[in-house]
Amino acid sequence: xxxxxxxxxxxxxxxxxxxxxxxxxxxxxxxxxxxxxxxxxxxxxxxxxxxxxxxxxxxxxxxxxxxxxxxxxxxxxxxxxxxxxxxxxxxxxxxxxxxxxxxxxxxxxxxxxxxxxxxxxxxxxxxxxxxxxxxxxxxxxxxxxxxxxxxxxxxxxxxxxxxxxxxxxxxxxxxxxxxxxxxxxxxxxxxxxxxxxxxxxxxxxxxxxxxxxxxxxxxxxxxxxxxxxxxxxxxxxxxxxxxxxxxxxxxxxxxxxxxxxxxxxxxxxxxxxxxxxxxxxxxxxxxxxxxxxxxxxxxxxxxxxxxxxxxxxxxxxxxxxxxxxxxxxxxxxxxxxxxxxxxxxxxxxxxxxxxxxxxxxxxxxxxxxxxxxxxxxxxxxxxxxxxxxxxxxxxxxxxxxxxxxxxxxxxxxxxxxxxxxxxxxxxxxxxxxxxxxxxxxxxxxxxxxxxxxxxxxxxxxxxxxxxxx
Numbered sequence: 001x002x003x004x005x006x007x008x009x010x011x012x013x014x015x016x017x018x019x020x021x022x023x024x025x026x027x028x029x030x031x032x033x034x035x036x037x038x039x040x041x042x043x044x045x046x047x048x049x050x051x052x053x054x055x056x057x058x059x060x061x062x063x064x065x066x067x068x069x070x071x072x073x074x075x076x077x078x079x080x081x082x083x084x085x086x087x088x089x090x091x092x093x094x095x096x097x098x099x100x101x102x103x104x105x106x107x108x109x110x111x112x113x114x115x116x117x118x119x120x121x122x123x124x125x126x127x128x129x130x131x132x133x134x135x136x137x138x139x140x141x142x143x144x145x146x147x148x149x150x151x152x153x154x155x156x157x158x159x160x161x162x163x164x165x166x167x168x169x170x171x172x173x174x175x176x177x178x179x180x181x182x183x184x185x186x187x188x189x190x191x192x193x194x195x196x197x198x199x200x201x202x203x204x205x206x207x208x209x210x211x212x213x214x215x216x217x218x219x220x221x222x223x224x225x226x227x228x229x230x231x232x233x234x235x236x237x238x239x240x241x242x243x244x245x246x247x248x249x250x251x252x253x254x255x256x257x258x259x260x261x262x263x264x265x266x267x268x269x270x271x272x273x274x275x276x277x278x279x280x281x282x283x284x285x286x287x288x289x290x291x292x293x294x295x296x297x298x299x300x301x302x303x304x305x306x307x308x309x310x311x312x313x314x315x316x317x318x319x320x321x322x323x324x325x326x327x328x329x330x331x332x333x334x335x336x337x338x339x340x341x342x343x344x345x346x347x348x349x350x351x352x353x354x355x356x357x358x359x360x361x362x363x364x365x366x367x368x369x370x371x372x373x374x375x376x377x378x379x380x381x382x383x384x385x386x387x388x389x390x391x392x393x394x395x396x397x398x399x400x401x402x403x404x405x406x407x408x409x410x411x412x413x414x415x416x417x418x419x420x421x422x423x424x425x426x427x428x429x430x431x432x433x434x435x436x437x438x439x440x441x442x443x444x445x446x447x448x449x450x451x452x453x454x455x456x457x458x459x460x461x462x463x464x465x466x467x468x469x
Contacts, residue, residue, distance in 0.1 A: 070103075291319075380403050
């Protein structure tokens with residue numbers, strides 16, 4: 001199922017059609033070649049007249065749009081004297097060139113000038129706008145002179161990073177090069193010089209109940225105070241999509257942690273930026289997780305460059321960009337079901353002997369219900385208390401029960417979510433935050449002349465009244 005805002009969908013289709021410099025006939029052929037002809041024909045029936053009207057409106061107003069500016073310049077340059085005016089052509093962000101920009105660049109080139117391009121194929125994350133990574137990975141064929149059959153070119157790798165520390169750089173580099181279609185590079189990391197002492201763990205994996213201020217603050221609490229003499233450390237809260245951080249308020253978080261400067265944004269908008277600490281949200285499994293497995297609308301992908309054969313290749317590059325925004329410390333955050341990228345990072349860290357600090361921040365549901373997971377439901381296990389008789393004695397204990405359980409007399413026969421799964425071993429919430437494996441037990445102690453029931457952890461100082469569960 002694809003749900004697109006109609007206005008934006010039409011606008012993007014016009015832009016992508018012109019990015020590929022397609023005329024009306026070529027555009028119609030694109031729609032006619034779709035497997036789902038029913039849908040493409042219905043869209044084509046109203047889109048092509050809109051496309052024609054848009055073009056006519058530009059002509060009537062004697063104006064052009066951005067794609068026209070590129071395409072018309074590409075047509076005119078070979079017939080003009082302007083090619084001879086430029087001896088050196090310098091291009092930054094070379095990996096983001098689209099089809100029309102590539103043609104424009106080729107139209108500038110002659111045997112008397114030089115092209116100098118700087119880019120990083122590992123950070124090619126704008127395919128959805130028409131960017132073609134093969135401009136870098138297949139540079140020679142893209143820029144070969146058809147008449148001469150070849151070009152002279154030289155590749156040089158800039159392999160020193162001035163942003164990312166050793167452990168993050170190593171994990172991120174191995175992660176991105178799992179795709180053998182990416183250019184092979186060996187990155188030299190920056191020396192660690194943090195504003196925070198002691199520094200939080202470099203690599204952290206955190207499980208939270210929700211993406212909100214309450215749980216972000218729990219993560220921030222794991223960051224020590226900054227050095228008094230240093231600048232305020234920066235924290236970037238990143239999400240794969242806006243819904244990952246919609247409810248998060250950086251200003252309110254900074255009221256709790258005035259020693260930190262906190263921002264939020266999407267990964268795509270963070271490209272080129274950096275922060276001392278990155279908190280990356282949304283690393284969940286499922287269609288709307290990261291990697292996003294929902295797929296592309298065929299009516300959009302028909303305009304886009306062909307993807308390589310590695311699974312989730314573009315999403316992998318987006319993940320690489322996110323990880324390498326962090327200078328000193330990285331927190332990878334998920335809810336109940338971690339994404340496959342979390343597993344990849346863990347495997348790489350183990351292979352490279354890099355320590356990963358694991359934490360679970362949960363106030364209600366402590367972990368995924370295994371029975372709900374099998375059934376494709378999102379149930380979680382929460383701490384419940386039991387009070388009952390065992391022989392002549394009262395018995396008090398804690399257990400984990402699914403939050404989809406319903407207390408009788410509520411009807412469960414027609415409740416598709418109902419689950420009565422329980423587990424007897426109750427993990428300590430405080431130990432979960434610290435990456436430890438404490439277990440809760442119930443004991444009574446005497447306070448103010450009375451016996452009171454408390455839950456105690458077997459390895460830490462956690463204590464909470466039995467009746468608060």
